Amino acid sequence: HFLIFRDPESAQRTATYLSWSPEGGNKLAVAYAILEFQGALGVTVNNSYIWDLDNPNQPFLTLKPSSSLLCVEYCPKDQNLLVSGCYNGQLALWDVRKGSTPVEVSTIENSHRDPVYSTLWLHSKTNTDCFSASTDGRIMWWDVRKLNEPIEVLVLDLSKNQPPKLDKALGACCLEYEATMVVFSFHYFFSF
Template sequence: MELAYLYTKQRESFGRYCDFRNVDAKVLESIPCTDALENDYVRRRPMVTRLDTTPHMSEHEVNTERLVTKHSSMRHVEGGWPKDVDPAEQSDVQRFRKKAEKDDDYKQAVKCLGPVVDRALKQNNTINIYQDYFAHMGEAATTEQPSAKGLAVFRDPEPVKRTVSQIDWHPESPQKMAACYCILNFQDPKFASARLPANSYIWDVLNPNTPETTLKPASPLVCMRYNPKSVDQLVAGSYNGLISFFDLRKSGAAPAETSIIEHSHHDPVYDVFWISSKTGNQCCSVSTDGWMLWWDIRHLAQPTHKLLLTDKDGLAFGGSSMEYNTEAGPTKYLVGTEQGQCLV
């Protein structure tokens, strides 16, 4: 049922001015008091309410961007030398010193620094700056036994079990290392297998599952070294006596240069080292055939120098290891032999 009421008003009734007048008050409705509804009234019981005036707070957490840090260092051995002077070359150092000592400014500087050095020496003689004040105290006893924790295991991807003959850390990155894999047992039955792998690998410490770079020489590598002056270059010695040069900047896993077998070692190359040179391209290798060979990686057709390891009676020694350090002298080599002797 629809209820509707239509109210019609003429246009002249719209928009008229309201005229208010004062009139006398009159009662429109009066409801007197009565007791008839008193029994229906229900008195409300007291109620307890709690109010909290503490302001409402909200908590929000954010995480800032991670700050990536890295460690850097610099090795300072002796003085500050010009770019054209190699401190490892004695001839360059002596030539530069002679030129500097003839300079008048050098003489004046020594004259001015003389009293300062003399005063410092007198102070050091008066006070023993090297005195050990705690010499009478014994070492603190520790209950912990020395131990080492393995962080990662780098397994040879090849199914044939091979020996890790040498490991060399990257000179600039502590997260990379080069590992040589070879079977050093003479006439091992595994050599008869046509599937004997010759690969060696460069590993990343943070990823021990897969090698970062695979090196594929013609013969298994026994030793390998990074070039300290050019970290993208490696020199390696093979089981068949060859010297191989790898350049990681070039694509491919094969060596960039390899020596000729007629002018190489006739036994496995047990150690190889980069030696001090102006160009940084020279290296030295040692083998159990008794020869030390010096190489220039730009021309590996034949060695630049040869040296037969012999004693006073002319008996040849087989070189099994070698150590080279420029601090001991750029022309000094320490060679360990199969006969148990060390040669300098």
């Protein structure tokens, strides 16, 4: 038995990220975006959706960001919270109990300079910590209760420059975190 979740928008977009809800996986958050830089000109369809497996014909909730979402991730400890990375470099926090608009958004001046390709919740006492990766060469740690600025920034400059230089940094397009280990891994995006 297959379920088909069709993007309700008429513009042809890519489903860029999937995240299952933690309470048994009956809801699926899907980020949609137009990834072709030139193809995105003039198109202002930014909505992404949460789907309910019991009703695949219409979205459970429409997520309405100001910039298209490239990733969206359920909080593993709270099925009502999601963090997402936007095409314009911002992070957005969603509380599904409060509707379709984000409850917090990072400020443009303290956000990534390129699209955010990955966000990931960290296991913490408060369940409010996450980090984000972008092709701008930075990993940013956040407390979603105050997205006005990141807690810490890691510049992915693999040369031995001190301090690290952003113009020498490699971009990251995905993150992974193992809760039982202190180490996390990066997958780098290389362009030559």
